[in-house]
Structure formats: structure tokens, C-alpha cells
Amino acid sequence: MRHSPCIGICKLDDATGYCLGCGRTGREIGDWIAMSESQRDAVWSELPSRLANLSVRVRLLPWTREELIAWTNDTIAARRGTWVTGAPGAVAEFPCTSERTIDVEAGSDGVIARAPDASFRLTVSDKVRAFSFSEGGPIVLGLPKARAAIPSSPVLQSLGMDSQAIDARHQAEQLFDYGIGRKYSRFCVRTGDAALASSLSAQDGRHWSEVMMAIGMQVIAASPNRVVESAAARIEVFTKIPMPGDQSPAGAHTHFLPDFLKGGEEIASSLALPDYAAPIAIFYPQKATN
Template sequence: MTNLEQILHDAMAHPEAGWNMGSFGAIAEFHHVRDEAPRLPIMSGTPQSPDTPLSQVSTRGGLRLDTLKNVRPVAYETLSPKAHRWSQGVALCLPEAEAAMSRRSVLTELGPDAAALRPEDRGAILFDMGLAQPQVDFCIRTDDAALIDVLRAAEGASLMDPANPAMGAILKAHPHRVALTKLGRVEVFQPIGGPDTDGTSPEGPHTHVLPKLLRAARTHSANTPIPEGWVPCAGFHPENPVIGRLGEDKPLNRAAFDGFQELLRDWGPPEYVEAKAACWAALEQGTAPKTVDEPATRIGRTGLRNGLRQWRRLHGDSPLAAAWSAHFDNTAVPQNAVDETAEP
């Protein structure tokens, strides 16, 4: 069985790994930036116990996993809108009751952030944005006196109220964003994506707060196969074997592919793993696609389609693979079905 602590310990130093904490509509992501050395080292030596933090901090942001107690890892692959690609990740889940955070619905001052990743940030004031998300307290942190005055004047009101001036002040001042879950935190020091960044998120650590998605009141995307009764409290994205850190295509990295398949075998949904294995076996035997029954479940169909995409990347194109693609993988994937920017 794959050792979770060892996997996460090793991934902290991997330049192609990505991380996130949040919910469906409010997420904080930590990614390395090429050639940028971490400001603070990860815990070194042997893997830590489930209650010893693992952390990584750069000049742009950082993360810390405070505990892995009772965590259930769920490995998954999702379809990409581009038929030669797929996305992948590992959700670190807790039982629903254990995952619950404060669910504050109004802007709330929490005081100095004594648990901040960097000592110089521990005197800055933390404010819960009041997004009322089940498994994350999505916060901002600042030592800007003018911004603090605005936030304190707006405390107890919803940031989503168009009449509340606090959101405009936040977007102008670019305070740190801090996502807190029962497993730890992600901090982002970079500017908020918007008018000051030409409408794009900066490279590396960044955040997304999307009111339309927040209104769905979901803990996670429907494309992520989280078992019933469990809630993802952190996300880990090992190096994608076909997508670069900026979303570009890259030649297949076989070592990265094989490494994730081991995680998928141990932590992936059985229906998905079985459907993909059946697809590969049928292709190996030269079976015509019209003689194969499509899986009855959505997750099984996703396993078949991704299995086919991966077969073509591993073995190259052939008339048989093309016939399978035409039969099973000719339905467009909605552009918003997956967020490929959520992993490097």
C-alpha cells in the first residue's frame, strides 16, 4: 500500500507538484514557479508523523499540512476538453462532520494571525470573508491600517452585498489570502487576479473566488469522485504527464504517468480503475469497439475514455484506436467541466 506521508513529504519539494485548499467557488492554490527556490525548507529527513506539519513557503505563497489524522486520499483522473489530455489529482478527505469549519456568512475579524507561515505575518490581522463554505474559512490578512479601518467598519455585513465598500477596497489593496481547513492552510501573497493584473491570475500561488459557483453550495466539483460522506479538505496534484505547469502541451512523461497510476490503483474509485483496465485489455487484444459495452456509470465511462486517451499517448495512433475514439470519445467535454489551471 502506498504510504501517504511519504508521498506528500516527497511532493513538497517537487517543482511540478501543485496544491490547493478550498471549496467549489473559493480556492487557494500553491504552485512552484520555475527556478524559484523555496524561502523556507520542507521538513527534512524521514516522513513526519500524521501530526507533524509539512510545509513549503516561497516569496509568493505557501502551504502547511498540520495533520493527516483520519485522512482518506482519493486519487482521480478527469476528462479534458482536449481529446489528447486528461487531468489528475489526489483529494485529501475527511468525514463530513470532521471537515466542518465555521461557515461564517458575514465579514468577521479574527485577530492577529498567530499561526501564519512566516514570522513577519503573525501580527497582521486576519478577517474571515464570510463565504459560508462547509470545509474552508476563506480569509484575508493585512497590516494596512487604511484597509483594516474599512474592513472593521463593514464587519458583520456580507461582502457580496453590492453596497458594501469592503470588496472594492480588498481588490484595490491586494491583501494576503489565507484558506484554512482542518488539515492546514494555504497562503497567497501575490496580487488578486483582476484589473491590476490584466485580468489574469499571476503565475504561481493564486486564488479564485467565484460567486456564481459559491451559490451552488457544493463542497467540490461534480467531476471529482469523492465518496459519499467525505469532504475534500486539501488537494494534491502530482506532475501531470502531458500538461505543463502553465497549461501547455508537453511530451508524455512516462515516469510521471506510471507514478500516478500507482496512486490510482491504491486510492482511485474501483469503477474507474476497472473500466480503464478493461479498455486497455480490449485494445491489447484487438477487440472491435462495437463489440464492447459502454460502462453503465458516468465514472466508468470516464475511465474508458481516459483509458483510450492514455493508450494513444502510450502506444501511438492506429486504425483500431481511431475507431475506438470515434465510437466512445467523440462527445465534446464542456470547457468548464475541468479546471486544468488547478494543477501544474
């Protein structure tokens, strides 16, 4: 069954009679539970044009869990763009472009993709929703806020062995939450290097800015795996960390940008979701070339 188009903004437009949140009429809202699936699909098909006429910025998409899994698999298999998770200033990017070697598998609970430089896992429950903001623009996946919160820390914290690693070969390596202090995502590093693990453990409980001052160059030199995750998405990046002033490598990479972290945002304001939802991942379609 398709979910309701409601996004929690329940106010009818005086001129058109359409809801300023979902685009339905008052009657459609009242009859929704009693409608057949074909009737609901017919309403869903009308909503894009109605919402465009209302100049509604964020639009909930009608995809079921199975459709969302199939769409996610296609974005990777057909090399349609880039998946991102994290918060502004602390993100991981998993590009799905034509020149990259990527293996992808879709299952009943989500999608796993593997490339030589990174892995990506998206777990799709029936509570995951997809939101668009413009035709051909980014798609943000979200969960209700109560389900989207994850254990995270405002200071560096040792998390022990990475039992949730995408591949078993990494599950015996140590994971450290870098402590960006966000509610819906966390930026971690993972290492099997005993010297680096010891240095990171010695920084336990310190703010990331203090950690950078103390052992930042050691971390860069060792280039541990970066693990950026939300309640339903995880990107693990294996590439080297660029030296200060150098550009990020082509392909999968992370950004850890102190100036952007100061704002404390969970997502860029241009992609903010309705109040009830929090972001778990973003897909940026590849821009068409002439």
C-alpha cells in the same frame, strides 16, 4: 498499521463477488481484522485492478500517515504539480513547478512549504485519507466529516490576530473571514494595514457581495494576503490581486469568483468523495509534455 479499504459502500457485486466500494471479497472483509500486515498489503495490491474492472470511480489509497507525509513532501520537493485548497469559486493555488523557488520541510505531523509568493501547510493526522479518481489524475485528501468541519461564517467576520499564521511575522496581523459560508473551508484576508483593517471591520456582519460593492476596489488596491484553509491545510498567498478583467499572476494565486460561489459546493462534483468524508486539499499532478 494500514487502514481498512472500506469507504462505506458495502455491497458485493453479483458477477465478481467483489465489494462495489472497496473491491475486497466477502471473506477478505470478514477476515480483515485477523489478517497480518503482509496479508493486508497483499489484498491492497489486488484492489486497483479489481476496482478498474468494476468501473469504480473513487478509490481509497492505502497510504499510512508516514507514507502520506513522505508523498506530500515529494510532490513539492520534486516539483510534481499544484496544491489547492478551498471551495469552487474561492480557492488558493500553491504551484510546485520546476521554475519556482520553494523550501519544504517534512515533520512528524505534516509538511510546510515556503515560496516568495506563498506558504503552504498540511497537517497530517492518522485520520487523513487519500482518494484517487484516475491513474495520474488528481489526489483528494479528506477527513471524516465530523473532523473536517471548521469554524466559518456566512458573512464577513473579524477573527482577530492570525495566531495560526505559518510564519511568526504574520501572527500580529488581522484576519478576516470573507464569509463564503462553507462547512469545510474558508476564504480569509489578512492585513497589517490599519486603514484596510478599519474598513473591513466596518463591514463586519455583511455578505461578501455587499462587502465587494462597498470596499471591493480598496481591497484590490491594498492586496492583503489571502488565507484559504481547511481543517488540515492552509495556503497563504502574498501576490497582488489582479484588477477586474486581468489575468491571475503566474505562480501562487487565489480565485474569488462570485458566479461559482452561487452553487454552494464544497468540491467539484467530478472529485466528490464518499459520503463519510469531506475534502481538505487537492493535488493536481503536472501534465506530461511531449
